[in-house]
Amino acid sequence: MAPDTSDGPRGAKPRASVLVTGASSGIGRATALYLASQDxxxxxxxxxxxxxxxxxxxxxxGRIVPVEMDVTLPETILQARAAVEDVLGAGGLDGLxxxxxxxxxxxxxxxxxxxxxxxxxxxLFGQLEVIQAxxxxxxxxxxxxxxxxxVGAHITIPFxxxxxxxxxxxxxxxxxLRQELHSSxxxxxxxxxxxxxxxxxxxxxxxxxxxxxxxPAGAAERYGDMFxxxxxxxxxxxxxxxxxxxxxxAIYHALSSKRPKARYPVGKDARLLVTLPRVLSTSMLDGLRxxxxxxxxxxxxxxxxKGNIND
Numbered sequence: 621m622a623p624d625t626s627d628g629p630r631g632a633k634p635r636a637s638v639l640v641t642g643a644s645s646g647i648g649r650a651t652a653l654y655l656a657s658q659d660x661x662x663x664x665x666x667x668x669x670x671x672x673x674x675x676x677x678x679x680x681x682g683r684i685v686p687v688e689m690d691v692t693l694p695e696t697i698l699q700a701r702a703a704v705e706d707v708l709g710a711g712g713l714d715g716l717x718x719x720x721x722x723x724x725x726x727x728x729x730x731x732x733x734x735x736x737x738x739x740x741x742x743x744l745f746g747q748l749e750v751i752q753a754x755x756x757x758x759x760x761x762x763x764x765x766x767x768x769x770x771v772g773a774h775i776t777i778p779f780x781x782x783x784x785x786x787x788x789x790x791x792x793x794x795x796x797l798r799q800e801l802h803s804s805x806x807x808x809x810x811x812x813x814x815x816x817x818x819x820x821x822x823x824x825x826x827x828x829x830x831x832x833x834x835x836p837a838g839a840a841e842r843y844g845d846m847f848x849x850x851x852x853x854x855x856x857x858x859x860x861x862x863x864x865x866x867x868x869x870a871i872y873h874a875l876s877s878k879r880p881k882a883r884y885p886v887g888k889d890a891r892l893l894v895t896l897p898r899v900l901s902t903s904m905l906d907g908l909r910x911x912x913x914x915x916x917x918x919x920x921x922x923x924x925x926k927g928n929i930n931d
Contacts, residue, residue, distance in 0.1 A: 635683065637713050638875060639663040639704060641691060641750060642720030644671035646818035647768065647864045651717060654868035655875070656683050663704050665689035665720075691720045691746030692738075697753045704757065712760030715875045718747045719768045723783040723820070725851065726831065730839045736782050743786035748793060755806075762805035766874045767794045768867075769812045771885065771893040777909055779850050798882060809874040810883045814890030815861030828852075849914035857912075862887040 638655055642648040643664035652664045656679055663685045664672040672686025685707060689700040704713060722742045724735065751765060758765065772784035773791040791810065798808035828851040832840050870886040885891045897905060910916065
């Protein structure tokens with residue numbers, strides 16, 4: 621989807637200002653660079669300041685400003701807000717892009733509750749804390765809030781329960797926020813990426829044997845083969861996905877258009893995956909998901925269309 625650039629960035633300031641969280645790699649990095657190329661001033665929030673400084677070196681006019689932020693540490697969020705205020709003064713912030721996030725795959729029976737809590741801290745609670753901290757800077761514009769969701773909020777995949785659960789919860793937060801801020805003029809948009817090829821894919825889906833080795837006794841026998849098939853299939857699908865620039869362009873449209881959409885399914889298979897749960901029965905959808913990821917299609921059986929992972 622190409623953004624409607626004819627609308628242009630809003631506001632009287634010569635350069636619109638945007639904060640992008642999780643900007644050190646993947647979608648966040650691509651978004652920061654694209655917005656900067658569109659003559660926006662971009663505050664790049666990274667856990668390591670050096671990552672933001674590396675991005676800033678690509679522009680000699682200071683349009684990329686690095687700030688240090690870990691969305692799970694409230695003090696760093698407040699410090700980042702203070703740093704942004706120091707640069708912008710009373711003018712306020714035109715846009716907030718909540719992109720920071722983590723993900724991993726595991727069977728629900730054996731997943732570490734500590735890891736589940738960590739995922740919710742980053743993907744949900746940290747996002748809300750950032751929104752609450754930066755809302756005062758967005759009100760003068762009024763600015764816009766762009767939240768990064770996922771098609772996984774609509775269609776949960778096997779072994780992806782934790783990531784999909786955090787995204788589904790964040791989608792509910794987003795929908796409530798969109799309605800609550802409507803009267804203030806602050807628009808809230810949700811970006812729902814499908815298959816996107818980023819370095820995070822390897823972190824999320826790589827190394828199934830290492831993960832299996834950490835499971836409790838008996839879990840490897842119950843889930844090992846299925847998990848290997850799943851990771852093999854899921855990794856192939858993500859590696860064949862769209863480049864993160866397609867998400868960056870959708871974010872730019874949400875920030876700059878006079879008529880932004882409430883939701884942006886974007887990237888390979890995104891519209892299909894958002895639509896399937898609305899048109900298929902649960903049993904049909906379950907069967908399709910198991911088939912796509914090479915999992916058993918019946919009790920005690922294996923998918924007839926899939927051989928050994930090494931075949």
